[in-house]
Amino acid sequence: MVEVREAAKVLSQARRVVVFTGAGISAESGVPTFRDALTGLWERFDAQALATPQAFQDDPDLVWGWYEWRRTVIRRVHPNPGHEAVAAIEARTPRSVVITQNVDDLHERAGSAGPLHLHGSLFEPRCASCARSAPVPGGEEPSEGRRLAPPRCEHCSGPVRPGVVWFGEALPEQILETAVQEATDCDVLLTIGASGLVYPAAEIPKVAAMFGGTVIQVNPQPTPLDAVAGINLHGTAATILPTLVAAAWPDLS
Ligand code: APR
Ligand code: ZN
16 A cells, blocks of 8 residues: 555654554554444443443442443453554654543553553543542443443542543543644654544644644544545555554564
8 A cells, every 4th residue: 555655664764653542552452442333332232321420420330340440441452553553653753642532441450551442441430529539340240231230439439430531521631631742742643543523632633733743644544624624545454454554664663
């Protein structure tokens, strides 16, 4: 694919790279995406109705059970070659950062150092009352759709909530600020498996393009980010990314 060769050239010459990821990069690990017709979580659950502060207030057991089920799914799967290729890009680039919308820990388990989680993480539960962080529960692995009473905070006995950003909630300010700054400064932004539909996260690739960065998109489908992508690689993360890394650093593969 000529686009892969073009993308590899740009990537290998870049000094500052941002890797921006969405649910699509974890799809080939077996983690459902949100909006995909085939594996989207929206299909089986109305994620929008579960991922809100109101839903947690109305029915904490249903919401906590849903997130715990998702966490157990993630504990059972593994990073795929797409995550591993991202870690390889970080190892070969003078300055790079992963900015992810995902709440799984697959980038970390593939060796990425300190990804910025714009939408929080399933592995950072916190008290819904006093906001103190709470331990990640062990034990019970709820099945899909299973209700589970959230644990109580050790400090104030308030209910513990998932450490993710819900619809209607602000993104973690410091993380968003850092992400925008990194996008402003980068030479290349590689967006992988993001539908570009949810804001403000979807602004990040646009900021990179606005400040002169080259945006390379990896996605089997067209997305609104096509408009800012200088190079579009139509394919899946686990197939395209290892090929891209091998083409960018042939001597190192
Ligand atoms: N490789 C690369 N991309 C893929 C793959 C794959 N194997 N499979 C699917 N995709 C693409 C889809 O074409 C789609 O564009 O991944 C994207 C997944 O889109 P969404 O399900 O909307 O996920 P995402 O963009 O991360 O959603 C953003 O919305 O629900 C909220 O907080 C949630 O962080 C999430 C945010
Ligand atoms: Zn508390």
